[in-house]
Amino acid sequence: AQTVTQSQPEMSVQEAETVTLSCTYDTSENNYYLFWYKQPPSRQMILVIRQEAYKQQNATENRFSVNFQKAAKSFSLKISDSQLGDTAMYFCAFIQYSGGGADGLTFGKGTHLIIQP
Amino acid sequence: DTGVSQDPRHKITKRGQNVTFRCDPISEHNRLYWYRQTLGQGPEFLTYFQNEAQLEKSRLLSDRFSAERPKGSFSTLEIQRTEQGDSAMYLCASSLRGRGNTEAFFGQGTRLTVV
Numbered sequence: 001a002q003t004v005t006q007s008q009p010e011m012s013v014q015e016a017e018t019v020t021l022s023c024t025y026d027t028s029e030n031n032y033y034l035f036w037y038k039q040p041p042s043r044q045m046i047l048v049i050r051q052e053a054y055k056q057q058n059a060t061e062n063r064f065s066v067n068f069q070k071a072a073k074s075f076s077l078k079i080s081d082s083q084l085g086d087t088a089m090y091f092c093a094f095i096q097y098s099g100g101g102a103d104g105l106t107f108g109k110g111t112h113l114i115i116q117p
Numbered sequence: 118d119t120g121v122s123q124d125p126r127h128k129i130t131k132r133g134q135n136v137t138f139r140c141d142p143i144s145e146h147n148r149l150y151w152y153r154q155t156l157g158q159g160p161e162f163l164t165y166f167q168n169e170a171q172l173e174k175s176r177l178l179s180d181r182f183s184a185e186r187p188k189g190s191f192s193t194l195e196i197q198r199t200e201q202g203d204s205a206m207y208l209c210a211s212s213l214r215g216r217g218n219t220e221a222f223f224g225q226g227t228r229l230t231v232v
Binding site: 004037043044045046047050091093104105106107108109110 | 120121150152157158159160161162165173175208210220221222223224225226
């Protein structure tokens, strides 16, 4: 069974600072995807960034980037120039790729990120 | 079609009652997932459908839970004889099956409170 661990229940930074959220996972699979999802208060979960395990290059989406260390099974999210709208719960998630498609996501417990003005 | 929609958004029920939730996925998506999220936790996978076929069920899905997707479009999740431990946010997500298509789009969820 896969597990996802987020060791930081809550983080708080000042606006415009850079923040890194940690995530480790455990799997025996070789083909999988990793995600960071954002869940703002009382709003739906949205995808922030995705990483395919077979790609060595770290994914980047504007101010969001990941540090994917496959051997260490580590997948951290870096948010640069943080904004007030980044305040949310952030979930690291894993999905096994099983040929024709993917199965259910396994989520970590989340990190509550607070951006202070 | 702007996204995954769930109905109702909130449901308060008395213990022992049955409840049913509905999820309308993005129209061209053939995979539909149900998750449960309790306070302070990440979502936990319950079950998923590919078209109308229910392909996997978590052991979290007790006999009191049943899900259907009769025509491969919308889905319903029914909880019979609700218990206080069923209080949670129930999330629906949909995706398009195929290599490289792994992004799941989530609805806003149905918050269930059992009193």
